[in-house]
Amino acid sequence: MxxxxxxxxxxxxxxxxxxxxxxxxxxxxxxxxxxxxxxxxDTGTVAMIVLLVAxxxxxxxxxxxxxxxxxxxRMLGLLAFAYASTHFVVWFGxxxxxxxxxxxxDLTTRPYAMAGFGAWLILLLLALTSTRRxxxxxxxNWVRLHRAVYLAGVLAVVHIVWLTRADYRDxxxxxxxxxxxxxxxxxxxxxxxxxxxxxPARNGVV
Amino acid sequence: MLIRTRRRSEANPSEITPREVYxxxxxxxxxxxxxxxxLVLPAAGQGSAALEYTPGSFSTDEKPTPYEDVTTYNxxxxxxxxxxxxxxxxxxxxxxxxxxxxxxxxSNPGRYALEDxxxxxxxxxxxxxxxxxxxxxxxxxxxxxELNRVLRKAEPDGSARYVAFExxxxxxxxxxxxxxxxxxxxxxxxxxxxxxxxxxxxxxGLYGDALPNQNGAPLRLVVPWKYGFKSIKxxxxxRFTEVEPTTAWNLAQPNEYGFYSNVNPDVPHPRWSQRTExxxxxxxxxxxxxxxxxxxxxxxxxxxxxxxxxx
Numbered sequence: 001m002x003x004x005x006x007x008x009x010x011x012x013x014x015x016x017x018x019x020x021x022x023x024x025x026x027x028x029x030x031x032x033x034x035x036x037x038x039x040x041x042d043t044g045t046v047a048m049i050v051l052l053v054a055x056x057x058x059x060x061x062x063x064x065x066x067x068x069x070x071x072x073x074r075m076l077g078l079l080a081f082a083y084a085s086t087h088f089v090v091w092f093g094x095x096x097x098x099x100x101x102x103x104x105x106d107l108t109t110r111p112y113a114m115a116g117f118g119a120w121l122i123l124l125l126l127a128l129t130s131t132r133r134x135x136x137x138x139x140x141n142w143v144r145l146h147r148a149v150y151l152a153g154v155l156a157v158v159h160i161v162w163l164t165r166a167d168y169r170d171x172x173x174x175x176x177x178x179x180x181x182x183x184x185x186x187x188x189x190x191x192x193x194x195x196x197x198x199x200p201a202r203n204g205v206v
Numbered sequence: 207m208l209i210r211t212r213r214r215s216e217a218n219p220s221e222i223t224p225r226e227v228y229x230x231x232x233x234x235x236x237x238x239x240x241x242x243x244x245l246v247l248p249a250a251g252q253g254s255a256a257l258e259y260t261p262g263s264f265s266t267d268e269k270p271t272p273y274e275d276v277t278t279y280n281x282x283x284x285x286x287x288x289x290x291x292x293x294x295x296x297x298x299x300x301x302x303x304x305x306x307x308x309x310x311x312x313s314n315p316g317r318y319a320l321e322d323x324x325x326x327x328x329x330x331x332x333x334x335x336x337x338x339x340x341x342x343x344x345x346x347x348x349x350x351x352e353l354n355r356v357l358r359k360a361e362p363d364g365s366a367r368y369v370a371f372e373x374x375x376x377x378x379x380x381x382x383x384x385x386x387x388x389x390x391x392x393x394x395x396x397x398x399x400x401x402x403x404x405x406x407x408x409x410x411g412l413y414g415d416a417l418p419n420q421n422g423a424p425l426r427l428v429v430p431w432k433y434g435f436k437s438i439k440x441x442x443x444x445r446f447t448e449v450e451p452t453t454a455w456n457l458a459q460p461n462e463y464g465f466y467s468n469v470n471p472d473v474p475h476p477r478w479s480q481r482t483e484x485x486x487x488x489x490x491x492x493x494x495x496x497x498x499x500x501x502x503x504x505x506x507x508x509x510x511x512x513x514x515x516x517x
Contacts, residue, residue: 032290033279033486034342097490105479112477165477166387166458167287 001068047083112162119155262330292420310446349411370451372443394438395451469498
């Protein structure tokens, strides 16, 4: 993969951030009547989408056989973490204005907040262990640890589903995409196990 | 005639008289009224879209939220679930002709063309705080009349204990009603004593002009001590009942939306702590007041009730 592909993907990934920043500055119609609510919703949406894109790298690699796109995975994961962190900071620093009582109230009584916070904690842990040194240090455990990204994906989708109160179109779309990405992995894992036992794969997905 | 609804074919008066001019005229009239108490308002001018009204009691002196914000940011799921959708889809709601039915357990039911329904009532301006269950709030200058006037005229039976409201049903034109986001038509209800309360308003105007469609034209309820969704928009039916009527949000999520839905900082909604709110236009949150700050007027209605149970 030529390096420019990596840079191209990074630039594309940074575009939503630039677009949000421009709207904070008043461009593209600004953030509307309730700017903080808008900012919270939009950072969350972008974080969710980028996380799904990052989760799609491995299935795409296997389906297309283009091994090189695997090199985009860490960058996309870190980008998802950056957007999720922005979302998190907007929540407690701008929306709740560092009001610890309100923050603790949300984190202890509102399941959607717990799920979202859990997803962010996992992404934080994975971001901290995303360096080459950490990969070398953790060895096989690094792979095991970084499988927690699936859990982060599930928690993020659950966060959105539980937050939705009437119109489930967006929530259902995220659920569907995540469900598809995760079920591909399950099918592959099962086939791998069968092959290891010398049985043929049961379906067309290899 | 106190309110005149314009036919579509008529020229919009704002095309004839510059807004500043009729605004000055209204200010003059209002000023005159304040000076010479008891002065009778002259009849409305030649088809002014602006309403004739007097300043009402109970108005807050808090700074009203800009007209632009009140009319472009709100919930009216019939016109879409996004908060910018109502303004964008406002043209899809047809308000002419409009019929209001008053029926149920009362001795003087009726079926009225909107003009006839409104004709007896003098309009007044009420500047109320509005608190949305989602945690934002506004200050809105409504123009309308007390719901109680309608109730008195209908003469409810002794058996009537509640008032049920029904909103417009028009799935052919209203995009939100083509999906079962809520059970259509939107329904709401009040206990009879809540409905009779002098704060409870039927609004036909906003900022001195007729209600824009996105804010519930041509006739909506305003119950300022309850969360905004209780204030049902585009009313077509007012009915007296003996049992508690269904409400759209209670049907959708009974554990989240009770029948009463009084603004109460001590009773959290499962999704939102209700301790604080963001007044539109302000950066920091402010503390939510019990009954949205109308406790002195309405707290007695709920004496002895467990408001955590009857939320």
